[in-house]
Amino acid sequence: MFDATTSAPLERTADDAGHASPPRAAHVVDAPADHRALRFLTAGSVDDGKSTLIGRLLVDSQAILADQLDALERRAAGAPIDLSLLTDGLEAEREQGITIDVAYRYFATRRRKFIIADAPGHEQYTRNMVTAAAGSDAAVVLIDITKLDLDAPRPLTLLPQTRRHALLAHLLRVPSIVFAVNKIDAVDDAGAAFEAVRDAVDAFARAAGIAIAAIVPVSALRGDNVTRRLDAPWYRAADGSAGPSLLQVLEALPASQERTHGAFSLPVQYVQRSQGAAPAGAADGRRTFWGRIAHGSVRAGDAVQVFPSGERALVAEVLCAGEPVDVASAGRSAGIVLDRELDVSRGDWLASPAAERGTQRFSATLAWLDTEPAVVGRKYQVRHGNRWVQARIASIDSRLDIHSLAATDAHELGVNEIGRVTIETQQPLPLEPYRDNRVGGALIVVDPTQNRTSGALLVEAA
Numbered sequence: 331m332f333d334a335t336t337s338a339p340l341e342r343t344a345d346d347a348g349h350a351s352p353p354r355a356a357h358v359v360d361a362p363a364d365h366r367a368l369r370f371l372t373a374g375s376v377d378d379g380k381s382t383l384i385g386r387l388l389v390d391s392q393a394i395l396a397d398q399l400d401a402l403e404r405r406a407a408g409a410p411i412d413l414s415l416l417t418d419g420l421e422a423e424r425e426q427g428i429t430i431d432v433a434y435r436y437f438a439t440r441r442r443k444f445i446i447a448d449a450p451g452h453e454q455y456t457r458n459m460v461t462a463a464a465g466s467d468a469a470v471v472l473i474d475i476t477k478l479d480l481d482a483p484r485p486l487t488l489l490p491q492t493r494r495h496a497l498l499a500h501l502l503r504v505p506s507i508v509f510a511v512n513k514i515d516a517v518d519d520a521g522a523a524f525e526a527v528r529d530a531v532d533a534f535a536r537a538a539g540i541a542i543a544a545i546v547p548v549s550a551l552r553g554d555n556v557t558r559r560l561d562a563p564w565y566r567a568a569d570g571s572a573g574p575s576l577l578q579v580l581e582a583l584p585a586s587q588e589r590t591h592g593a594f595s596l597p598v599q600y601v602q603r604s605q606g607a608a609p610a611g612a613a614d615g616r617r618t619f620w621g622r623i624a625h626g627s628v629r630a631g632d633a634v635q636v637f638p639s640g641e642r643a644l645v646a647e648v649l650c651a652g653e654p655v656d657v658a659s660a661g662r663s664a665g666i667v668l669d670r671e672l673d674v675s676r677g678d679w680l681a682s683p684a685a686e687r688g689t690q691r692f693s694a695t696l697a698w699l700d701t702e703p704a705v706v707g708r709k710y711q712v713r714h715g716n717r718w719v720q721a722r723i724a725s726i727d728s729r730l731d732i733h734s735l736a737a738t739d740a741h742e743l744g745v746n747e748i749g750r751v752t753i754e755t756q757q758p759l760p761l762e763p764y765r766d767n768r769v770g771g772a773l774i775v776v777d778p779t780q781n782r783t784s785g786a787l788l789v790e791a792a
């Protein structure tokens with residue numbers, strides 16, 4: 331039933347090396363600044379109502395989606411329309427991620443476009459959540475009100491999974507965290523129950539240093555307060571009017587802008603050799619270096635430096651979706667043509683010139699996702715941007731106790747545990763603190779013996 335709104339993968343072709351070529355240019359329209367799409371993920375334990383909530387959002391906005399489709403069809407003037415183009419860049423983002431188990435769904439209201447990163451699968455849920463969170467503007471953490479002991483002394487204790495998901499979203503620096511208190515139709519006194527949960531969320535968030543964007547009561551099943559406002563005396567805005575629906579909250583959240591300022595960096599995903607005429611000032615035998623911009627912006631004339639070679643060049647041309655553009659910023663997939671022939675391959679970085687030569691030892695927050703615990707001395711493969719290197723855990727410095735929120739001593743990290751570690755890599759990497767750069771500061775850890783994702787590293791200090 332919801333298939334029509336699931337974004338199809340971008341149409342891609344493979345080059346000689348088997349790497350995908352960039353999305354086609356047709357129909358890509360940048361939304362005005364205040365209409366940028368909001369990317370969000372939903373987090374919750376099994377049966378909290380995640381699927382029902384996403385279905386509700388999609389179904390209740392169908393009419394509007396249909397309007398949008400009409401408009402797109404008119405613009406395409408008879409040619410088939412390609413909905414996936416509305417989610418430009420997601421494929422590349424998915425490749426940056428740790429699993430491909432995250433499906434992106436698209437819907438729109440009159441006020442905004444939305445992209446939901448839907449991470450199905452119970453056992454791998456936390457793992458998928460880490461993937462989804464990396465590129466998200468917001469997280470909706472679901473709380474099943476029927477699972478809480480509403481008769482317990484106040485403040486209520488939130489379930490460990492709720493605390494973990496909220497902490498992960500916070501550590502992953504998802505800019506806005508919304509708590510959706512679901513199944514309010516299934517409790518006797520919804521007002522009192524919601525108030526108790528709201529106080530518990532407030533107390534937990536304050537202790538954990540988590541900024542709350544909103545706490546919203548919903549019934550995903552009945553549709554109460556998802557898109558349709560709930561007119562209840564116990565849920566009021568400051569001016570006394572009915573409190574906002576979840577959709578109204580999402581419509582008003584800021585899309586992140588943080589990464590478009592500051593130094594430029596782009597992990598090269600593949601190198602394309604083109605036949606066309608080179609732009610003025612470009613090197614002969616023109617090559618285009620494609621990737622998703624991790625940080626900052628780039629325009630023709632900018633100086634860039636290649637990591638690891640350290641060689642420098644000027645940008646001759648910037649391409650987006652196959653077309654030359656004046657400037658491209660973080661979050662977009664872009665192709666860079668340089669003014670001279672340099673040795674650049676997949677896994678390298680193009681970045682604003684800097685003196686740094688990379689790091690081989692760094693401290694990081696490690697979210698461990700594997701049933702085999704993380705232990706000191708073991709060798710793993712880590713992926714940073716599009717580069718794989720061998721790494722070992724030099725030390726496990728502490729573990730975060732999700733109940734007391736204190737850092738405790740630890741010698742290993744078990745599944746779903748979060749800790750502070752020191753990592754050593756075999757080759758230098760151009761690392762940045764995750765708080766400054768969500769791509770340049772994140773690494774995926776893979777257990778080479780099992781070839782599975784074992785954890786995610788967020789660089790604290792390089």
Ligand SMILES: Nc1nc2c(ncn2[C@@H]2O[C@H](COP(=O)(O)OP(=O)(O)OP(=O)(O)O)[C@@H](O)[C@H]2O)c(=O)[nH]1
Pocket residue numbers: 374375376377378379380381382383451452512513514515516548549550551552
């Ligand atoms: N009473 C009530 N039941 C709900 C509500 N939302 C979801 N449910 C029920 O809760 C159960 C789980 O809902 P799902 O949407 O499948 O939950 P989920 O978190 O997506 O779970 P998985 O898909 O199994 O990960 C289903 O039986 C739903 O009908 C709600 O608002 N009120």
